[in-house]
Amino acid sequence: MSDERISRITFGMAAFPDMLREIKDPPYQLFYIGDIDILKRPCAAVVGSRRTTQYGRSTAAAIGSRLAEKGVTVVSGMAAGIDTCAHMGALKGGGATAAVLGCGADVCYPRENLWLKEKIEEKGLIISEYPPGTRPERYYFPRRNRIISGLSSVTVVVQAGNSSGALITAELAAEQGRDVYSVPGNIDSRYNLGSNKLIKEGAIPVISPEDVLEPFGLNGMLSEEAERILGTTEKIIYRLLVDYGELTVDQICAKLGKPPAYVNAVVAVMEMKGVVFSALGKIFVANR
Structure with missing residues (x-):
């Protein structure tokens, strides 16, 4: 070429x-x-x-x-x-x-x-x-x-x-x-x-x-609390989880085009904010 x-x-x-x-x-x-x-x-x-x-x-x-x-x-x-x-x-x-x-x-x-x-x-x-x-x-x-x-x-x-x-x-x-x-x-x-x-x-x-x-899953309104406390990438992940119910880190990475280290860090912050929780160490489900 x-x-x-x-x-x-x-x-x-x-x-x-x-x-x-x-x-x-x-x-x-x-x-x-x-x-x-x-x-x-x-x-x-x-x-x-x-x-x-x-x-x-x-x-x-x-x-x-x-x-x-x-x-x-x-x-x-x-x-x-x-x-x-x-x-x-x-x-x-x-x-x-x-x-x-x-x-x-x-x-x-x-x-x-x-x-x-x-x-x-x-x-x-x-x-x-x-x-x-x-x-x-x-x-x-x-x-x-x-x-x-x-x-x-x-x-x-x-x-x-x-x-x-x-x-x-x-x-x-x-x-x-x-x-x-x-x-x-x-x-x-x-x-x-x-x-x-x-x-x-x-x-x-x-x-x-x-x-x-x-x-x-992007047309739904976020809850007032989520809208207030989440950053841009966090909101995208939140909407994906609301839509799918549960996703693995790898699935989130694929949808965002981001590496696992980045997604893990963002999700960890979201857990601290109380808007998601983990099950079996890999699945993240939005608190709706």
């Missing part, structure tokens, strides 16, 4: 994303620029059409920002339209975003998104199964979509016409056993035909950015 910024991981390596191991047709290798560890956090795909309305663009940015604010990695494809707005929202929210490309990680497509690619390389992750230097081809993108959905616990379709590639991503997510969300839109607009149809077929409707936090 001529570009020294690009790293490579294969299916057999520990750094290979666990979520991708679960899908039917995982890539054998991944090439990336940036921080691969952001894929150890909870991930949500936010996708949609290239041709959009202001409603779609603002909604994608709001959802991306809200997810990022809560520590969820926003995964998308860096295409024009909804993808771009989702990435921008995540960056504005101060969180992490991953762009899965249908070309080499060193190739920018579309070219006008070079500025965005550079920002994501600096603050997130550019990733592709295609070797460096691979030029974009039409048939690469449907293949790429299985990685977008495969990395993510949920896929959110913000705005999609009847022929949008985002519908392929939603179909793949459903086949992978992942939840599919869709934002309802004006029934008279061709821009919303595909995303509205997804809801008719069983996708979970999104009527607020808060809705996409629900599968991660």
Whole structure:
């Protein structure tokens, strides 16, 4: 690989994303620029059409920002339209975003998104199964979509016409056993035909950015006492424990992308504050 910024991981390596191991047709290798560890956090795909309305663009940015604010990695494809707005929202929210490309990680497509690619390389992750230097081809993108959905616990379709590639991503997510969300839109607009149809077929409707936090256990309000005494990371752990009931330290590490020493220290402080307790030395359950 001529570009020294690009790293490579294969299916057999520990750094290979666990979520991708679960899908039917995982890539054998991944090439990336940036921080691969952001894929150890909870991930949500936010996708949609290239041709959009202001409603779609603002909604994608709001959802991306809200997810990022809560520590969820926003995964998308860096295409024009909804993808771009989702990435921008995540960056504005101060969180992490991953762009899965249908070309080499060193190739920018579309070219006008070079500025965005550079920002994501600096603050997130550019990733592709295609070797460096691979030029974009039409048939690469449907293949790429299985990685977008495969990395993510949920896929959110913000705005999609009847022929949008985002519908392929939603179909793949459903086949992978992942939840599919869709934002309802004006029934008279061709821009919303595909995303509205997804809801008719069983996708979970999104009527607020808060809705996409629900599968991660991040939309619930903390108790007044917990809100007052917990720090940012402690609040994230607290919400995870409220949602799951109990988690091992290793599971918390995987969800936060943090090492055991760090998580153990944070949980120890939370125990001293009386908001969690340990059982069998490894399981931490939030006092609700």
